[in-house]
Structures are given as structure tokens and as C-alpha cells.
Amino acid sequence: MADEFLIVKRRELFDQVWSAPMTKIAPKYGLSGVGLAKVCKKHKIPKPPVGHWAKLEHGKGSPQPELPELNDTDLEEIRFFRAGFEPVTKHVDAVATTPEIVVKDDLRNPHRLVDQAREKLRSETAGYRGLVSVGSQCCLDISVTKKSLTRALRILEALIRYWESVGGCVSAGDPGTRFARDEDGVSISISEQIVRHEKPRKDRYFKEYTYEATGKLTLSIDEWGEGLRKSWSDGKVQRLESVLGNVAVALEKWVLHERERRLDRQCEERQEREAMKTREAKKASAELESERIKNLEACANDWGRAGQIRDYLADLDGKIASQTIKPIDPESFAKWMPWAQWYADSICPITPTPPRPETDEPIARINKSTEHLDLTAKTRQRLKQGQVSDTDELAELTKHQLEERCGGRYSNMYREVTRVLEGVGYDISARSRW
Incomplete structure (x- = not known):
């Protein structure tokens, strides 16, 4: 809005307050003489001393100082939020x-x-x-x-x-x-x-x-x-x-x-906007702080759990080495121990996680001919139409490719194919069921 503020350079205001009494300059900015004096003090603008204008009126000297230089660039401009009072005052x-x-x-x-x-x-x-x-x-x-x-x-x-x-x-x-x-x-x-x-x-x-x-x-x-x-x-x-x-x-x-x-009202609205910014910033900071605390506590808990598991494994290994105890199934225990050490590393927030050791035999993936798959009549017909020969070939097809190859959109077909591939041992983690 036009009356929201008026920007005046520091040099310009300095020249004004030394050209006429402040009580005559102040109404231009919607201020009293005291209010304008406070603005000058904030922006390091020298003011005429008491008796300055009386001395000039009687022909006496009253020197004008130089405007001091500032390092703070924010003080070089003054914003008056009550600009424009003077025209109405003149009418009054x-x-x-x-x-x-x-x-x-x-x-x-x-x-x-x-x-x-x-x-x-x-x-x-x-x-x-x-x-x-x-x-x-x-x-x-x-x-x-x-x-x-x-x-x-x-x-x-x-x-x-x-x-x-x-x-x-x-x-x-x-x-x-x-x-x-x-x-x-x-x-x-x-x-x-x-x-x-x-x-x-x-x-x-x-x-x-x-x-x-x-x-x-x-x-x-x-x-x-x-x-x-x-x-x-x-x-x-x-x-x-x-x-x-x-x-x-x-x-x-x-x-x-x-x-x-x-x-x-405009002033109060500006105050509320600034206060709202501060409130929102504080709220965001508090939420961020809460997340930091939660993350720190989670990391500390995981670190503690990892340490307990490592201490347990070290004690267990020592007892077995000293033949204090013996594993019931030495072959399974030999696979379990590396896995347990890997798990401790995987939950520890300050330890790089190594590759997971194989503890169980991987589920065998069986490549089957599409003719021998348990399929619904419609899907079987579509796969035959698309000349999809086996499950290896079927697993490589994306949803879009499957639709293009087998003719038209049939949303249930992709979901059915995914279920069937899972049933014969294929990894479907990268596939969407929808």
C-alpha cells in the first residue's frame, strides 16, 4: 500500500533536520519532534543543539557537524510507517x-x-x-x-x-x-x-x-x-x-x-505478521529440535543394543572356546555367529554395515513354461497371444510392456502374473502389485 512506509536516505534526513526545526520536519513523517529525534539517534544522525535556531535568527554562529560514516548498511535507509500525514494536517x-x-x-x-x-x-x-x-x-x-x-x-x-x-x-x-x-x-x-x-x-x-x-x-x-x-x-x-x-x-x-x-490497523497487521513469522519460526525450531532428540535417543538405543549383542557374542564365543558350553548344532551355530555379528553391525549407527551373510539355503527359483503355470483362462489366453514362453521372460516384462505385448489393458493380469512369479520363487520386491 502507498501509505505503508516511506523510505528516506540517511543523508537526506540529515540535510532536512539541519534546514528547519524538527517540529516542522516531523509532521511530514507523522511523528512528533521527540519521535523524530529518536529516529535520528537510532541512525546516528547529529541533531541541532538547543538554541541553534535562535542563534541563527540573531545572526550568531552555530556550526553544523559532518554526518558520520557508518559500517552498518541497514542504517543507511529510514522507513517511516506514518508517511503522508502532512496533506491532511494542512487541510485541518x-x-x-x-x-x-x-x-x-x-x-x-x-x-x-x-x-x-x-x-x-x-x-x-x-x-x-x-x-x-x-x-x-x-x-x-x-x-x-x-x-x-x-x-x-x-x-x-x-x-x-x-x-x-x-x-x-x-x-x-x-x-x-x-x-x-x-x-x-x-x-x-x-x-x-x-x-x-x-x-x-x-x-x-x-x-x-x-x-x-x-x-x-x-x-x-x-x-x-x-x-x-x-x-x-x-x-x-x-x-x-x-x-x-x-x-x-x-x-x-x-x-x-x-x-x-x-x-x-495497518501497523497492527504488520506487527501481527512479524510476530506470526517469529511464532512459526519458533514452532519449526521446536519441531526440528524434537526430531533431533528422537533421532539421538534412537541412535543411542541402537548403539546400546548393538553393544549388548557384541558383548553377548564375545562372552558366548569365549565360553565355547573354553568348552564351558557346547552348541547343540555346531553346523548351524557356525552360520549363526557371523549372522549375529552382522546384525549387531547393521543396527549400530556408527558402524558400516557389511553384506549380509547367507544363513539359510536360498529359495530356489524355478523357470517354468507358461503352459505349465496355474493361470486363469483370460491371462493364459493373453500370454499365449503375446507369445510369452516362460517365467524368466515373464519376469523381465514391465506392466506397460506386458500390456503392449499381450494386447490392451487388463489390470488384473499384471497382479496375477506377480503372484504366480512369487509362487515359483522369483524376487518380486521391485514389482508393484498394482
């Missing part, structure tokens, strides 16, 4: 004297929004309280009797014309009438005060009322803001037409207030 200062806003006696050549509202509201039927309004449609937010409609439109006409003359913009729709400057604005409405009278009735459980239009109008700012005025009404002497200048001043303050709220 410009209307601080309360402008004079004149309400015309007629609605000749009205503003397009006023003309649009007049056309829509005149065609509306008054509600049960006698007021006309169009709710959330694209229209100025007006809720008055038809008798007061022209006056309400003239008041908004004057206020809209003034606001646009000082660089603001006005829109109508949902929500209501919005007076804005750049991205920030507030919604306002104009309504008529209605007095409710209870009808006399004998039935005390059900009440009926009549509504009386007072002709008194209220202009409201429909936002939340502590300490800011948000409504102006007709009184015994005061008329809304006479306080539109005060409304304009308040609008500028409200827009600044909304701008501050928006920038605060």
Missing part, C-alpha cells in the same frame, strides 16, 4: 478559522448526487413516521419528510460543493453519504426529528402512536470517535445552515482520525 489548519459556507435559496444546477437524490426521494412513499428514505441504495443518506426535503438537499449541496473545492471527494451509496480525502473518509446523514404521541385507548395492553414532524434537521457523522463532535441540529435559534463551517472543520478532523485508525 486551512479550515481552523471556520470557513463560511453559504446555502443557496434554490436548487438550480444542483450537484449530480443532489439531483439524483432529489429524483429518487420525491418518488418514494413516506413511511409510517412520515419520512422518506431509500435505505442502502446508491443515494445520499437522507431521512426527512417531503416538506423538509428541499431544505435538506440545499444543505448537502452547499457542504458537498465546499468539500470538493478543497480537494475532497463525495460518494453516495452503501454506506450512505461519504466525505473522503484519498483513502480515508466518514459517512454522514441528515434526518428530521419526529415527535411521537401516544393515542388515548381503553385497552392498556396495546398502544398506538401518532408521529409529528418538527421540521428540525440533524446532521450526523455516523462513525465512532472519542472526543470528536458528531452531530449538529436545529435549535431554538440555531439553524444548520449557520453551522456548516463548523461541520467542515469537524469533517477534516474526522478524516484525520480515520486516517490514524487505518494506519494503526
Whole structure:
């Protein structure tokens, strides 16, 4: 977003703070003089001493130091996250004297929004309280009797014309009438005060009322803001037409207030994003640490088991060598001992694993003719069609090759062939059953 931050070079800020008092420079960055002084301190930018500008004003000397060089390149750029306050502040200062806003006696050549509202509201039927309004449609937010409609439109006409003359913009729709400057604005409405009278009735459980239009109008700012005025009404002497200048001043303050709220929200969102990054980094670090611990404990356990097995084998070998004990089956024991030593090495995390010694006779692989295999009728027909002669040839075929050679896709055939090959002793570990 355009207002997220403003990047200023360290040299540029140094030149600025020595060209004018910091209280005049600070608002440009949405800071106070004290806030800007803290920024200068962080980035090692010398500030004018107390009395510097007074000395210059009276023709006395007050030397300007050189900007010191830094080794830290990160300090060479300053990011201000409140850039852009100055334009709104200027508008507030410009209307601080309360402008004079004149309400015309007629609605000749009205503003397009006023003309649009007049056309829509005149065609509306008054509600049960006698007021006309169009709710959330694209229209100025007006809720008055038809008798007061022209006056309400003239008041908004004057206020809209003034606001646009000082660089603001006005829109109508949902929500209501919005007076804005750049991205920030507030919604306002104009309504008529209605007095409710209870009808006399004998039935005390059900009440009926009549509504009386007072002709008194209220202009409201429909936002939340502590300490800011948000409504102006007709009184015994005061008329809304006479306080539109005060409304304009308040609008500028409200827009600044909304701008501050928006920038605060953006600031909080940035804070949350940074905090979230840290939380996620900590979580990832904790998960990684947990995995390290699990791996370390597993390795230590395997190392301990391997050591126990080796100690056991050494003790066993010693007992047999001293003829303290004798193996029941010396031939099997001679094969078992190398296997047991291999197993200890295989589970030890710090010992290279040697080739596994053969302890049992390998399962014989029998190469059979496909004619003598126990096959389903469909698979037998397909293999015959593909001229697959024996299991050695069949074991070399991939699923895709088998389908191409034996004609079309037949998913069950590959699974069946794999089962059959396993049954006659072939290693199917590299084959998928699917």
C-alpha cells in the first residue's frame, strides 16, 4: 500500500533536520519532534543543539557537524510507517478559522448526487413516521419528510460543493453519504426529528402512536470517535445552515482520525505478521529440535543394543572356546555367529554395515513354461497371444510392456502374473502389485 512506509536516505534526513526545526520536519513523517529525534539517534544522525535556531535568527554562529560514516548498511535507509500525514494536517489548519459556507435559496444546477437524490426521494412513499428514505441504495443518506426535503438537499449541496473545492471527494451509496480525502473518509446523514404521541385507548395492553414532524434537521457523522463532535441540529435559534463551517472543520478532523485508525490497523497487521513469522519460526525450531532428540535417543538405543549383542557374542564365543558350553548344532551355530555379528553391525549407527551373510539355503527359483503355470483362462489366453514362453521372460516384462505385448489393458493380469512369479520363487520386491 502507498501509505505503508516511506523510505528516506540517511543523508537526506540529515540535510532536512539541519534546514528547519524538527517540529516542522516531523509532521511530514507523522511523528512528533521527540519521535523524530529518536529516529535520528537510532541512525546516528547529529541533531541541532538547543538554541541553534535562535542563534541563527540573531545572526550568531552555530556550526553544523559532518554526518558520520557508518559500517552498518541497514542504517543507511529510514522507513517511516506514518508517511503522508502532512496533506491532511494542512487541510485541518486551512479550515481552523471556520470557513463560511453559504446555502443557496434554490436548487438550480444542483450537484449530480443532489439531483439524483432529489429524483429518487420525491418518488418514494413516506413511511409510517412520515419520512422518506431509500435505505442502502446508491443515494445520499437522507431521512426527512417531503416538506423538509428541499431544505435538506440545499444543505448537502452547499457542504458537498465546499468539500470538493478543497480537494475532497463525495460518494453516495452503501454506506450512505461519504466525505473522503484519498483513502480515508466518514459517512454522514441528515434526518428530521419526529415527535411521537401516544393515542388515548381503553385497552392498556396495546398502544398506538401518532408521529409529528418538527421540521428540525440533524446532521450526523455516523462513525465512532472519542472526543470528536458528531452531530449538529436545529435549535431554538440555531439553524444548520449557520453551522456548516463548523461541520467542515469537524469533517477534516474526522478524516484525520480515520486516517490514524487505518494506519494503526495497518501497523497492527504488520506487527501481527512479524510476530506470526517469529511464532512459526519458533514452532519449526521446536519441531526440528524434537526430531533431533528422537533421532539421538534412537541412535543411542541402537548403539546400546548393538553393544549388548557384541558383548553377548564375545562372552558366548569365549565360553565355547573354553568348552564351558557346547552348541547343540555346531553346523548351524557356525552360520549363526557371523549372522549375529552382522546384525549387531547393521543396527549400530556408527558402524558400516557389511553384506549380509547367507544363513539359510536360498529359495530356489524355478523357470517354468507358461503352459505349465496355474493361470486363469483370460491371462493364459493373453500370454499365449503375446507369445510369452516362460517365467524368466515373464519376469523381465514391465506392466506397460506386458500390456503392449499381450494386447490392451487388463489390470488384473499384471497382479496375477506377480503372484504366480512369487509362487515359483522369483524376487518380486521391485514389482508393484498394482
